[in-house]
Amino acid sequence: xxxxxxxxxxxxRLTQLALLRQPLPAQQQCRRGYAEQYVADRRTIxxxxxxxxxxxxxxxxxxxxxxxxxxxxxxRDKQVLNMTINFGPQHPAAHGVLRLVxxxxxxxxxxxxxxxxxxxxxTEKLIEYKTYxxxxxxxxxxxxxxxxxxxxxxxxxxxRLLNIDVPPRAKWIRxxxxxxxxxxxxxxxxxxHALDVGAMxxxxxxxxxxxxxxxxxxxxxxxxxxAAYVRPGGVDRDLPVGLLEDIYDWNKKFVQRIDEVDDxxxxxxxxxxxxxxxxxxxxxxxxxxGFSGVMLRGSGICWDLRKSQPYDAxxxxxxxxxxxxxxxxYDRYLCRMEEMRQSQKIIxxxxxxxxxxxxxxxxxxxxxxxxxxxxxxxxxxIHHFKLFTEGYQVPPGATYTAIEAPKGEFGVYLVSxxxxxxxxxxxxxxxxxxxxxxxxxxxxxxxxxxxAIIGTLDVVFGEVDx
Amino acid sequence: xxxxxxxxxIVFGGVAFYVLLERKVLSYSQNRKGPNKVGVLxxxxxxxxxxxxxxxSFGSLLEVSLLEFFLFPFFSLLIMINFWLxxxxxxxxxxxxxxxxxxxxxxxxxxxxxxxxxxxxNSKYSVIGAVxxxxxSISYEVVLVFLLMWSLMFLFEKNNLVFSDVNLxxxxxxxxxxxxxxxxxxTNRAPFDFAEGExxxxxxxxxxxxxxxxxxxxxxxxxxxLFLSVFSGVYFFGGVVGVFWGWFxxxxxxxxxxxxxxxxxxxxxxxxxxxxxxxxxxxxxxxNLI
Numbered sequence: 001x002x003x004x005x006x007x008x009x010x011x012x013r014l015t016q017l018a019l020l021r022q023p024l025p026a027q028q029q030c031r032r033g034y035a036e037q038y039v040a041d042r043r044t045i046x047x048x049x050x051x052x053x054x055x056x057x058x059x060x061x062x063x064x065x066x067x068x069x070x071x072x073x074x075x076r077d078k079q080v081l082n083m084t085i086n087f088g089p090q091h092p093a094a095h096g097v098l099r100l101v102x103x104x105x106x107x108x109x110x111x112x113x114x115x116x117x118x119x120x121x122x123t124e125k126l127i128e129y130k131t132y133x134x135x136x137x138x139x140x141x142x143x144x145x146x147x148x149x150x151x152x153x154x155x156x157x158x159x160r161l162l163n164i165d166v167p168p169r170a171k172w173i174r175x176x177x178x179x180x181x182x183x184x185x186x187x188x189x190x191x192x193h194a195l196d197v198g199a200m201x202x203x204x205x206x207x208x209x210x211x212x213x214x215x216x217x218x219x220x221x222x223x224x225x226x227a228a229y230v231r232p233g234g235v236d237r238d239l240p241v242g243l244l245e246d247i248y249d250w251n252k253k254f255v256q257r258i259d260e261v262d263d264x265x266x267x268x269x270x271x272x273x274x275x276x277x278x279x280x281x282x283x284x285x286x287x288x289x290g291f292s293g294v295m296l297r298g299s300g301i302c303w304d305l306r307k308s309q310p311y312d313a314x315x316x317x318x319x320x321x322x323x324x325x326x327x328x329x330y331d332r333y334l335c336r337m338e339e340m341r342q343s344q345k346i347i348x349x350x351x352x353x354x355x356x357x358x359x360x361x362x363x364x365x366x367x368x369x370x371x372x373x374x375x376x377x378x379x380x381x382i383h384h385f386k387l388f389t390e391g392y393q394v395p396p397g398a399t400y401t402a403i404e405a406p407k408g409e410f411g412v413y414l415v416s417x418x419x420x421x422x423x424x425x426x427x428x429x430x431x432x433x434x435x436x437x438x439x440x441x442x443x444x445x446x447x448x449x450x451x452a453i454i455g456t457l458d459v460v461f462g463e464v465d466x
Numbered sequence: 467x468x469x470x471x472x473x474x475x476i477v478f479g480g481v482a483f484y485v486l487l488e489r490k491v492l493s494y495s496q497n498r499k500g501p502n503k504v505g506v507l508x509x510x511x512x513x514x515x516x517x518x519x520x521x522x523s524f525g526s527l528l529e530v531s532l533l534e535f536f537l538f539p540f541f542s543l544l545i546m547i548n549f550w551l552x553x554x555x556x557x558x559x560x561x562x563x564x565x566x567x568x569x570x571x572x573x574x575x576x577x578x579x580x581x582x583x584x585x586x587x588n589s590k591y592s593v594i595g596a597v598x599x600x601x602x603s604i605s606y607e608v609v610l611v612f613l614l615m616w617s618l619m620f621l622f623e624k625n626n627l628v629f630s631d632v633n634l635x636x637x638x639x640x641x642x643x644x645x646x647x648x649x650x651x652x653t654n655r656a657p658f659d660f661a662e663g664e665x666x667x668x669x670x671x672x673x674x675x676x677x678x679x680x681x682x683x684x685x686x687x688x689x690x691x692l693f694l695s696v697f698s699g700v701y702f703f704g705g706v707v708g709v710f711w712g713w714f715x716x717x718x719x720x721x722x723x724x725x726x727x728x729x730x731x732x733x734x735x736x737x738x739x740x741x742x743x744x745x746x747x748x749x750x751x752x753x754n755l756i
Contacts, residue, residue: 107594194727197728198657198659198726198727198728198729199726199727200492200496200723200724201496201725203496204496204498205496205497208497208498264725265727268726268727270657270726270727270728270729271727273729273730274727274729274730446730446731446732447594448660448728448730448731449730
């Protein structure tokens with residue numbers, strides 16, 4: 001290219017750049033000093049345009065256009081406001097969909113305001129329109145990291161209203177899978193907590209263990225995660241051949257896995273520094289805020305529903321319950337690790353003590369018969385038909401049944417009016433109250449600690465929002 | 467000129483494979499295999515990544531101030547290139563102290579891209595990340611300079627101060643350890659990666675960056691890491707052996723990343739100003755007093 005052509009090109013580029021540097025149209029002018037005067041952003045402009053072009057629409061009249069008022073901005077540059085961050089719904093550490101509006105003073109949190117409801121699926125309303133068997137899978141999806149525990153709670157509630165007692169084998173199977181689920185939950189809780197604080201390795205190790213447990217779920221029920229296995233009346237079907245040997249093998253080796261994670265985190269100075277004296281809550285405050293489970297035990301309150309109101313063969317199993325002292329994140333972490341070890345011991349006892357027998361209640365009006373019987377017995381056919389179309393009737397009554405779910409106290413308040421559908425099913429989720437205490441726990445800490453605190457609260461949004 | 471370009475080509479290749487190495491090392495420490503589908507053992511993964519990043523379309527640019535947004539990644543790449551160019555040239559042309567000085571200057575300049583790109587992204591998270599990263603870098607520069615000075619004391623003897631090698635030599639491993647930790651801090655890396663602090667700030671100062679500027683930022687970050695590790699190896703252990711030590715140090719970077727949780731920002735600052743700096747002063751001045 002000739003020199004003149006080059007020069008022409010260069011000069012045209014320069015003028016283009018100069019054009020870019022010209023002041024932009026009035027409403028987008030001072031992009032830099034935006035704290036000092038109001039500048040309408042694109043969204044507001046669009047809203048105003050829409051209002052102007054759709055004068056007849058009903059919704060348009062409800063919008064009020066924000067017009068900049070002259071003279072109102074004069075005090076603005078003298079105010080130093082705290083910064084409000086939207087620790088938004090799409091956040092790797094927000095454990096689901098949590099919109100946390102944090103007001104920060106530098107790096108210190110002045111106010112933490114969780115906005116929930118982004119995962120609301122109208123579970124309780126939908127349950128009112130489904131029979132009891134159809135309502136069971138909803139409970140899997142509430143706390144979606146500990147599935148069988150939720151089902152266990154619902155089944156216990158329905159059984160209490162039905163006034164039936166399940167056979168011992170079913171109880172032991174429920175305990176076995178309940179403890180497996182507890183381990184699954186704590187693996188996920190500690191893994192994600194560590195990941196948020198920065199240690200990425202235990203997360204992967206723990207999820208490998210979770211994979212092995214999901215294989216057990218799949219062998220027992222057919223589904224890796226949402227196994228609609230624990231049902232009112234017992235358990236859906238008996239354990240397949242060979243499962244108990246595999247659980248025993250896994251159980252033997254599991255202690256070493258916990259030890260590996262222990263080695264990496266518990267004595268680690270950085271971890272201790274990040275979690276000690278963070279998110280401290282006193283025992284009195286914990287009770288007042290409605291905490292339950294590990295949040296209470298970390299502060300020193302000796303309360304475990306498996307010991308105080310035993311359900312489902314927990315009174316025939318020996319285990320200890322770890323109690324913390326300071327009520328900080330580190331104590332709760334230690335409680336969860338120790339609970340995993342105790343669950344491992346419970347599983348061992350279950351494997352030894354599992355009695356032979358049936359896994360479902362005899363009453364064919366509640367529990368469907370086996371498929372093989374359908375070919376021979378007319379009554380079985382009729383029962384099957386009625387149960388799967390209309391469902392069983394539950395006598396009128398109301399019950400609040402709670403279990404020690406891995407996250408805390410998971411309760412179901414079930415009201416029945418005598419029909420085949422629940423009249424009202426209110427779910428008490430532990431994560432709901434725990435999240436409500438986030439402001440109390442997090443005030444005065446730094447941004448990085450908020451992440452650690454959310455991790456230690458062990459919230460899962462399926463149960464908070466339902 | 468040709469040698470310089472060849473040098474750069476090798477550096478870029480090294481950085482690309484270093485990224486792959488990082489992924490493999492992290493994965494093996496996490497009990498899984500890293501990328502192993504693309505090439506023989508995943509060797510071509512970096513090239514695939516580079517092609518993908520270059521071919522990706524860029525997101526919206528509504529609220530960023532264009533000048534800073536595009537200037538600073540290029541600037542950081544420039545700094546990285548300068549690091550490597552002066553490294554080889556100081557072997558042959560310049561005296562060692564001058565080379566070290568240039569390294570220090572470039573490290574200090576490395577603060578600006580972080581600040582600028584964070585600010586230019588016009589997002590609160592980026593600003594937090596940028597400010598943290600910049601403050602961290604400038605704090606640890608002081609520590610680094612003093613640690614470098616310690617070695618230089620071996621070379622330059624003052625008239626009225628007599629050193630014996632034993633006095634200085636005792637502290638070698640301590641100094642080396644402090645140096646490695648300070649390098650980690652300086653490059654916003656491993657247990658001290660707040661500027662990216664993934665869990666808190668969703669990728670900190672480079673939230674708004676798309677494909678191409680992102681590539682530049684990360685090339686420059688990894689280039690600086692590789693350079694500093696090789697430089698540490700050569701500086702502390704000398705000669706050709708030093709280059710091997712340099713590679714070992716770069717693996718240490720990756721290893722440490724997978725092993726430890728993240729520090730908290732105020733702990734980092736107190737570590738620097740409250741622990742490292744007094745320690746380096748003590749080590750620096752004790753031989754003088756004796």
